[in-house]
């Protein structure tokens with residue numbers, strides 16, 4: 001059995017959400033059941049890039065994680081694309097037996113039994129600006145599957161007022177999930193630089209929006225890796 005892998009990179013720091021700053025090796029799976037208008041990882045989503053994805057066995061992925069981490073147990077983040085459309089159970093079992101921790105980023109459209117074996121499950125339902133719409137029954141199945149994960153959180157990207165209002169509704173549906181908000185990056189072309197002032201302005205807007213609203217539940221964070229490296233891949 002092989003998995004479609006777009007890239008494996010690191011160690012770097014986790015740039016987003018609950019594990020921000022954590023030394024991490026990323027395993028980015030190829031293929032996604034969504035097409036978010038602002039996706040920053042199209043090279044792992046669009047089938048035009050399919051020829052760049054490598055079929056890899058669990059053992060081959062694991063060897064690469066070992067090589068990149070120098071054999072030091074750290075956190076492996078499964079991202080994509082949507083990693084949940086493939087079976088990562090054997091890789092997680094292998095890595096955990098060696099003392100590594102596993103996180104997974106997924107939109108919550110497809111649930112997997114292995115969600116329960118993770119250290120951190122990040123569910124990132126998509127707001128209106130994405131152009132996608134959430135199947136809340138499928139999302140609830142993901143929450144159920146993740147019940148035995150050590151930690152499970154919700155992370156929502158916010159571009160505008162409609163996304164902000166939507167995030168409140170999403171939180172009300174799953175109030176027990178710790179909530180993280182991050183401003184959207186509108187500029188995702190890997191060839192073009194990001195505008196740091198624009199990103200700062202978006203973070204300021206989101207922070208002030210929540211504070212003046214008296215909504216003190218979410219943690220609000222930038223994409224740290226974008227501030228450091230812009231849209232560069234493999235960091």
Ligand SMILES: C[S@@+](CC[C@H](N)C(=O)[O-])C[C@H]1O[C@@H](n2cnc3c(N)ncnc32)[C@H](O)[C@@H]1O
Nearest residue numbers: 038039040041080081082105106107124184185
């Ligand atoms: C590329 S996705 C891959 C995992 C999964 N498909 C998902 O969306 O959760 C990883 C994270 O990046 C976020 N993301 C994608 N494009 C973004 C953008 N333009 N600005 C801010 N966050 C973005 C997603 O919302 C998700 O939380």
Ligand SMILES: Nc1nc2[nH]cc(C(=O)O)c2c(=O)[nH]1
Nearest residue numbers: 012013014015016079225235
């Ligand atoms: N440093 C770093 N942090 C990240 N957090 C989430 C990422 C992702 O694309 O899933 C990501 C990424 O690609 N790089």
Ligand code: SF4
Nearest residue numbers: 032034035036039081
């Ligand atoms: S669900 Fe994630 S990987 Fe898929 S298109 Fe949306 S942001 Fe990109």
Ligand SMILES: [Mg+2]
Nearest residue numbers: 040041079223
């Ligand atoms: Mg990313």
